[in-house]
Amino acid sequence: MSAAIEARSRPSLPGPARLGSALALAILLGLLAGGLALAHGGFEDGLALALAFGTAFGLVLQRSRFCFYCALREWLDEREPDGILGLLAALASGAVGYALVFGAWLPDPATGRLPPDAFIGSLAWTLGLGGLAFGAGMAISGSCLSAHLYRLGEGSPTAPFALFGALIGFALGFASWNPLFLAFVSEAPTVWLPAWLGYPGWLAATLIVIAALAWPALLRASPRRAAARDRLAALAADAGTPALKPLRAVFAARWPGWLGGLFVGAIGAFAYLRVAPLGVTAELSARARDLGTAAGLVPATLNGLDALRGCVSIAADMLLSNNGVFVLSLVAASLASALAAGEFRPRTPRRSEALRGVLGGVLLGWGAMVALGCSVGTLLSGIHAGALSGWAFGAAMIAGIVVWRALERLVRRGS
Amino acid sequence: MPPSARILVSAAALLAATSSAFALDAPAGPLVTTDWLETNLGDPDLRLIEVSVDPGTFERGHIEGAQNVVWHTDLVDPVQRDIADRESFEALVQKLGIDEDSTVVLYGDNNNWFAAWGAWVFDTYGIDVKLLDGGRKKWEAENLPLTTRVASVAPSEIALPERDEALRARLADVLAVAKGGREGTIVDIRSPDEYSGKVFAPEGSQELSIRAGHVPGAINVPWSTAVAEDGTFKPAEELKRIYAEKGIDGSKPTIVYCRIGERSSHTWFLLSKILGYDVKNYDGSWTEYGNSVGAPIVNVSNTVWTGK
CATH class of the missing domain: 3.40.250.10 (Rhodanese-like domain)
Structure with missing residues (x-):
């Protein structure tokens, strides 16, 4: 941690910094050109929007280091509140946004209908199993799938291995799906909180729970924020074109967690309104399913998957899917953001990083498949949408993190 | 009847005649054009209904005043594999605010496939509906406006006949x-x-x-x-x-x-x-x-x- 802050407060070298900014600008211009081509090139509706949302999401994730595992780990180990407040801000602002959308789409939540394509999953044991595996995978590989994606843009040595492992994990998930579906999912209830509490009651309850969870974190001073403020002050004191200083605050300094969180929630609600809820696994899992089917590992028929809502895709026969474009632009925007901030630091992976990446990735992939989504789809977009499944997955995921870390500590102490 | 009452009655008759003269001037055929629909949006006698295949299509933007009908739950009895029974279909039609004076126009995605299926189901219960020619595809191609606001329509009290199995x-x-x-x-x-x-x-x-x-x-x-x-x-x-x-x-x-x-x-x-x-x-x-x-x-x- 302290090493990272040191690295960031090193006086920046003008040569590489300028090159980084130029490359970042080139990538953002490339994304703009791609967006225009998708909007006017006769492509399917939604692709240009998916690109815009992916770009915004990648930028926000990288600028605020929005990472479920890091936030939880820093809170558990150092009582650093910045990240966890970011997660809770994202849950709160997204729930408000979803409430606005739901009110227009389904004025009466008590009709027994669910709002279209929201991540409202069944309350099945697979959520618990998937959450535990996903949490353990986060602890092993160092973050969840969305964070591995934005870290790919930062040149992380672990991320490529984790994503490769996730592909294997998804394929294993599909391979184990049918018996799990018949045993746990097919008759599990789906609990949508607004149907029980009404929109105002649900939103109030959600915000109260989030405020209660945030309370201990709000009482803590944040060394991270203090360091970030120092960096901002250093940037402001730096000689340089005064007109560019606000740009540096946005593109060079780290954003406070809560700011990134508010943006993540807002992007989630806007994306739901216009394209689909936020989720990063649809494309990955669809590719894994294709590979698994080709290898004879995944059965041709997967029971009930078509009827279940989740971010695990049913089929990817298109070259460009909304989710594929979303994920690619997320990684590109994160790369641009990291380059501009001097945070693109690729290096040769150590063997342990590769191993932890693949092993953690397999658990992330398997967990995300059987829970029908990851920390972004099932947890974030699920809680935004008032699904009890989102909270259940979150609890199982945290349990997975805690249990795995305790096991690792035990093994270390024993050896 | 005293003269004043007689005047009242004829005034009411005149009013009724005038209002029927102002009733929606719908084309005689089974189709309406996008132009006609755009001109007549907001008419109190128009009941506009979207029947689309893909969930979320209606919610993410529909023609102003349109109400959503879900083909796989509203129009059918999914347990019996049958058209929706009279009771539940009557409740739906009442909720949509359709009565004897309404001009009902259906439209949907995928070339009106399911809007046409809706037209058939409505017809089996004696409600003659029109299709928006070209459906959503044409409306969108002409860059006509969509909205996400909910239409507020007062429910009707229409009673439906038994289903006409001749269709x-x-x-x-x-x-x-x-x-x-x-x-x-x-x-x-x-x-x-x-x-x-x-x-x-x-x-x-x-x-x-x-x-x-x-x-x-x-x-x-x-x-x-x-x-x-x-x-x-x-x-x-x-x-x-x-x-x-x-x-x-x-x-x-x-x-x-x-x-x-x-x-x-x-x-x-x-x-x-x-x-x-x-x-x-x-x-x-x-x-x-x-x-x-x-x-x-x-x-x-x-x-x-x-x-x-």
Whole structure:
């Protein structure tokens, strides 16, 4: 941690910094050109929007280091509140946004209908199993799938291995799906909180729970924020074109967690309104399913998957899917953001990083498949949408993190 | 009656006459154009209903004043595999605010497939509806506005008659025609490869029938034959010629079918509403007929179902 802050407060070298900014600008211009081509090139509706949302999401994730595992780990180990407040801000602002959308789409939540394509999953044991595996995978590989994606843009040595492992994990998930579906999912209830509490009651309850969870974190001073403020002050004191200083605050300094969180929630609600809820696994899992089917590992028929809502895709026969474009632009925007901030630091992976990446990735992939989504789809977009499944997955995921870390500590102490 | 009362009564009569003179000036035919709809949006007698296939399509933006009808829950009885029963359909129609004076216009995605299916279901309960020619596709292509606001419509108290089964063909009707016991024309609106028996189901769908092929004597005219480039129906004269050339001229009672009975509603609509022929929709379609034990079929491709 302290090493990272040191690295960031090193006086920046003008040569590489300028090159980084130029490359970042080139990538953002490339994304703009791609967006225009998708909007006017006769492509399917939604692709240009998916690109815009992916770009915004990648930028926000990288600028605020929005990472479920890091936030939880820093809170558990150092009582650093910045990240966890970011997660809770994202849950709160997204729930408000979803409430606005739901009110227009389904004025009466008590009709027994669910709002279209929201991540409202069944309350099945697979959520618990998937959450535990996903949490353990986060602890092993160092973050969840969305964070591995934005870290790919930062040149992380672990991320490529984790994503490769996730592909294997998804394929294993599909391979184990049918018996799990018949045993746990097919008759599990789906609990949508607004149907029980009404929109105002649900939103109030959600915000109260989030405020209660945030309370201990709000009482803590944040060394991270203090360091970030120092960096901002250093940037402001730096000689340089005064007109560019606000740009540096946005593109060079780290954003406070809560700011990134508010943006993540807002992007989630806007994306739901216009394209689909936020989720990063649809494309990955669809590719894994294709590979698994080709290898004879995944059965041709997967029971009930078509009827279940989740971010695990049913089929990817298109070259460009909304989710594929979303994920690619997320990684590109994160790369641009990291380059501009001097945070693109690729290096040769150590063997342990590769191993932890693949092993953690397999658990992330398997967990995300059987829970029908990851920390972004099932947890974030699920809680935004008032699904009890989102909270259940979150609890199982945290349990997975805690249990795995305790096991690792035990093994270390024993050896 | 005192004079003052008489004046009141005639004033009321005059008012009634005036208001009916101002009633929605809907075109006489079964179709309305996007132009007509745009001009008449917001008319109190207009009931606009979207029936789209993809969930979220209506919610992410619909034509102002439109209400959503979900084809797989609102229009059918999913347990019985049947059209929705009178009670639940009446409740739906009341909720939509439809009464005797309403002009009901349906539209939807995918070339109005399911809007046409909706039109057939409404018609079985005696409610004559019109389709927006070209559906969502044309409305969007013309860059006309969409909204996400909810239409507020006061419910009506309309009472529906029992369902008119004359618009519907059952397996026995199709068998009677296929075996030559009854005069009639059968139209298969599926793709030529489904018709010939080369494939059990179109790409992307699982087979739902363990036999491939078609009903003996059925004439294959894929539904899209009737559609122009912009998604509208071709002109009535052209349609008449196209279908007559295939041997469908309305001289005999006609039955249309597809795979699950929805797309065939599109052809049912044009043959019965635009051309005025006597047409029944066979909603059991190939998934019922093809699976029926002993029902005669024609399978020129000789494909055999092997369970895979």
